[in-house]
Amino acid sequence: MMTRRAFWLCLASVLLISGCTGGDTDWHGKDISGLMPKLKFQLSNPEGQTVTAADSEGTIRLLYFGFTSCPDVCPTTLAKLEQAIRQLPEDEQEDITTLFVSVDPARDTPERLASYVAFFGKNVVGLTGDEAVLRQLAKRYRTTFGYDEPDAQGNYNVSHSSAVYVFDQAGEPRLLLRPDLSARQVGEDLEQLVQTQN
Amino acid sequence: MSGVDYLLPYDFSPVTVVSFLLALGLYGVALLRMPEHERPGPGRVVTFVIGVLLCYGVMQTRFDYYSQYMFFVHRGQHLVLHHLGPFLIALSNPLPVLRFWHRALGLSQRAWLRPVAWLYRGLQQPIIAPVLFVGLIYFWLWPAVHFDAMLSRDLYWLMNWSMLLDGLLFWWLMFDPRSPSATATLGYGKRMLILALVALPQMVLGAWIVFSREMVYDVYEVCGRAWPMAPETDQLLGGLLTWIPPAMMSILGILILLRRAMHAENTDHRDRNIPTGQSLAGDKV
Numbered sequence: 001m002m003t004r005r006a007f008w009l010c011l012a013s014v015l016l017i018s019g020c021t022g023g024d025t026d027w028h029g030k031d032i033s034g035l036m037p038k039l040k041f042q043l044s045n046p047e048g049q050t051v052t053a054a055d056s057e058g059t060i061r062l063l064y065f066g067f068t069s070c071p072d073v074c075p076t077t078l079a080k081l082e083q084a085i086r087q088l089p090e091d092e093q094e095d096i097t098t099l100f101v102s103v104d105p106a107r108d109t110p111e112r113l114a115s116y117v118a119f120f121g122k123n124v125v126g127l128t129g130d131e132a133v134l135r136q137l138a139k140r141y142r143t144t145f146g147y148d149e150p151d152a153q154g155n156y157n158v159s160h161s162s163a164v165y166v167f168d169q170a171g172e173p174r175l176l177l178r179p180d181l182s183a184r185q186v187g188e189d190l191e192q193l194v195q196t197q198n
Numbered sequence: 199m200s201g202v203d204y205l206l207p208y209d210f211s212p213v214t215v216v217s218f219l220l221a222l223g224l225y226g227v228a229l230l231r232m233p234e235h236e237r238p239g240p241g242r243v244v245t246f247v248i249g250v251l252l253c254y255g256v257m258q259t260r261f262d263y264y265s266q267y268m269f270f271v272h273r274g275q276h277l278v279l280h281h282l283g284p285f286l287i288a289l290s291n292p293l294p295v296l297r298f299w300h301r302a303l304g305l306s307q308r309a310w311l312r313p314v315a316w317l318y319r320g321l322q323q324p325i326i327a328p329v330l331f332v333g334l335i336y337f338w339l340w341p342a343v344h345f346d347a348m349l350s351r352d353l354y355w356l357m358n359w360s361m362l363l364d365g366l367l368f369w370w371l372m373f374d375p376r377s378p379s380a381t382a383t384l385g386y387g388k389r390m391l392i393l394a395l396v397a398l399p400q401m402v403l404g405a406w407i408v409f410s411r412e413m414v415y416d417v418y419e420v421c422g423r424a425w426p427m428a429p430e431t432d433q434l435l436g437g438l439l440t441w442i443p444p445a446m447m448s449i450l451g452i453l454i455l456l457r458r459a460m461h462a463e464n465t466d467h468r469d470r471n472i473p474t475g476q477s478l479a480g481d482k483v
Contacts, residue, residue: 035350065422139209142349143421144267159427163420176349178420 027192028185029166029175039063039171041137043101043127046114051127053171056097059123060193062177063165065143067104067158068116077164077179078120084186085121092194094123095169101137102128103145104158141165166190169197199260208263211355218254222247228298236294249286252278253362266348267424269415270435276361277439280335281447284365288373289454322371324384328392331368332399334360339403339440341414348417368396372451377462386459390452397448404441408434 039053039061053061062081066074078100085093100117102108105128108116117126128134138144143161150156166175166189174193177186207215225246229237238246255261256275265275303311321327338347338357347353371384372393378385384392407414410433419429 030345032349035346035353138422142266142351142354144263144424145422146425148426157426159423159425161420161422176420178416 027175027189028181029177029189032165032173032176034173036142036165036173037140038173039167040140041101041127043129043133043137046110046117046126048110051125053167056099056125057171058169059095059097060169060190060197061167061171062096062098063101063141063167064099065101065103065138065145065160067102067160068108068112069104069155070158070160073162073179077162078117078124080181080183080186081164082121082124083183084190085123087184087187088191088194092191095194096123096190098124100124100126101134102126103134103138103160104147105129105131105134166193168193204260206260207258208260208266209351211258214254214257214355214359218250218258221250224299225250225292225295228295232294232298236298238291238294242290245286246290246292249283249290252286253283256283257358257362264424266354267418267422268427269418269432270439271424272348273436273439275358276335276338277443279358280331280361280365281369281444284362284369285373285447285451287366288369291373291375293375318367321367324388324392327368327371328396330364332396334364335400335440336403339407344415345417348421369451372455379462379466386455386462390455390459393448393451393455397445400444400448401441404437404439404444407437407440410437 042050042052045051064074064077064081066077068074078098081098085096085098088096098121100113100120102113108128113126113128117124129137134145138161141161143163145158145160148157148159162179164177164186165173166177168174175189177189181189229243256265256278261271261275264271266272300308321330337343338361347357372389374383376383413419413429413433415433415436416429418432423429423432
């Protein structure tokens with residue numbers, strides 16, 4: 001009798017827990033509120049100045065890890081973000097900052113990074129730092145990156161996160177945009193986020 | 199990275215380090231202070247220490263880094279935390295050490311342990327224990343839950359600790375050295391039945407992961423892998439690690455229990471008055 005009661009109690013609690021985790025239907029992206037720490041970093045921009053999260057506070061931050069020699073994922077993602085932001089009303093576009101963090105500091109010189117991010121709209125900030133600093137930041141957001149062996153020409157592939165982390169104006173984590181989302185879906189999420197924040 | 203760096207924790211957890219130090223420390227002190235005739239032999243001590251160090255190794259060395267960013271390494275981590283480590287710890291029969299500390303506790307402290315004992319007895323019910331054992335594997339591998347657990351540091355630690363504690367409970371229930379005929383421990387037949395039953399859903403889950411055409415666990419794709427590896431390969435290896443080794447461990451457990459049951463039967467037949475040497479290592483408990 002005791003065993004049976006305990007069994008149902010167990011089952012009920014499992015159902016309760018799984019019920020609690022399935023409530024992110026309002027967004028196309030994955031709701032990461034409370035799962036991750038606030039936005040915090042200290043990196044350098046192509047001009048060599050130190051940039052922190054405070055510099056872009058008050059805007060929605062889109063954090064993305066990549067590298068400028070990236071053949072496919074990075075340019076596709078940045079182009080998609082630009083397209084998504086352009087869908088928003090003009091005044092709202094100013095409320096969004098894209099933070100492109102290069103995890104390939106050995107190849108991504110300031111000039112290279114500057115010209116790369118300029119290609120994807122005006123509110124895109126190129127950031128990088130020492131590998132140790134980048135590793136700390138990646139670890140904070142439960143991601144990593146790794147380098148392949150260089151080929152004869154010295155080219156190598158870099159594995160990195162393919163998702164975009166979205167932080168609100170206060171730097172709280174809100175959404176994780178998976179690479180399979182369309183520009184339109186990303187735009188809708190950003191629109192909704194701007195609306196709820198205002 | 200130097201060799202030492204590989205031994206240092208990727209994500210330092212003071213609670214984990216203190217818990218493991220405490221476990222080894224308490225075990226060591228008990229070994230030195232307990233009466234000679236109760237002391238486990240060197241084989242059992244080594245088995246215990248290997249089990250503990252394996253669990254520590256997958257939680258607080260560079261291994262943990264690879265577990266966070268490669269699905270198949272993560273499956274290897276859980277294989278150690280939920281199966282191999284607790285399997286060895288339970289097999290080493292640390293009962294004399296537990297008895298030593300139980301004796302050392304005063305009556306008032308034992309009263310504090312009473313709720314723990316109730317919880318323990320509840321969790322070790324023959325239906326609850328296997329349901330919990332398999333349920334936890336399914337729960338943490340539920341794609342939505344798994345995604346959150348790999349993104350949230352707190353959930354990640356909760357996942358690993360719950361796997362380790364449940365592994366200890368389960369394998370202790372299986373390898374409890376006290377004789378089922380003389381004490382209230384679970385009979386050998388029931389233990390073997392449970393081991394066979396828990397293997398089936400694990401094989402189903404592992405096979406499902408192996409034969410899934412699409413990516414079931416895309417969190418590793420989303421969050422970057424420790425090194426560039428084809429996602430399909432990662433998922434395939436992870437599925438195999440969920441499927442084959444746990445099934446093999448169930449069989450190994452059944453064989454060990456079969457040997458014990460036959461041994462108990464033989465000694466029972468020979469002379470009912472001679473106490474049975476029921477533990478695996480043949481030591482007195």
